[in-house]
Amino acid sequence: MKIIKYFFEFISIISLFFIFKIIGLKNASNLGSVLGRFIGPLFRSKEIIKQNIKTALGEIDKKEETMIINSMWSNIGRTFAEYVFLKDFKFNRTNFDHMKIKGINYLEKIKKNNETVIFYSCHFANFELMAMELDKFGIKCAAIYRPLNNFFLNPLMEYLRMKYICPIQIPKGRMGIREIIGKVKDGYSVALMVDQRVSEGPRTLFFNKLAHTTTIPAQLALKYNCKLVPISIERKDGTNFEINIHEPYKIEKTGNDDEDTKNITLKINQTIEKMIIKNPKQWIWSHNRWK
Secondary structure, X not given: OHHHHHHHHHHHHHHHHHHHHHHOHXXXXXXXXXXXXXXXXXXXXHHHXXXXXXXXXXXXXXXXXHHXXXXXXXXXXXXXXXXXXXXXXXXXXXXXXXXXXEOHHHHHHHHHOOOOEEEEEOOEOOOOHHHHHHHHHOOOEEEEEOOOOOOOOHHHHHHHHHHHHOOOEEEOOHHHHHHHHHHHHOOOEXXXXXXXXXXXXXXXXXXXXXXXXOOHHHHHHHHHOOEEEEEEEEEEEOOXXXXXXXXXXXXXXXXXXXXXXXXHHHHHHHHHHHHHHHOHHHEOOOOOOOO
16 A cells, blocks of 8 residues: 555656646746645644644744744745756756855855864755755765655655755665765765654753754764854745855863763754744744654
């Protein structure tokens, strides 16, 4: 049954991709917004989304809650439609630049000094564009991603990511850890999203509630003395975006690696909490983050 389900999902998505390509980036993004609002709620639990919002933001007005949820689905739909146009984003093949970068001086310094750093972010706006912009800027970087469950669709998504986002793509999981370490030893920086629940790892406070959290950034920073660089991305208007490269920071070592890992991971969570509070309409609230 799962094979049949994945096959029909694949056919449906490929069909939509053809439609998106025909109507162009702006129209496709707008159509994706409509589809996201209409189809998204059919596949994700409304109760989990509402509970996540309550956990993070507390009791808020129902109107504001509805606005956040609708905006989230709109953004997810737009991001889905924009996969067809990754090549356009990569090479600025339209008549205007879609991306504004704040904190570009930090990237210039990292590139000039050939530093190995750990870039981390959340699933905001079109999150795929983060690693793409780092690669476009000339940062020697490896991106960590979560393979799709749909084995018909995953090869296509991996192809798109490697060709247009970042050529070095490393899947999450135990097998990927060795490759990550190898790339860091070779002088590559690492880019990853840290807001999703992981199956393994310590439970760390996230919005004052314990959640399984990846410790990869902390472990790499401790072992290889890498700076950590938070990045946030915001959809400003339709297909226009702004990436904010926050100031790189060094970690503090006490000699107790376990305790240091906990403290570094907690600080990372606190940093992305601020990003989410600032831009709640573009974060993906549908993850069962506190399971």
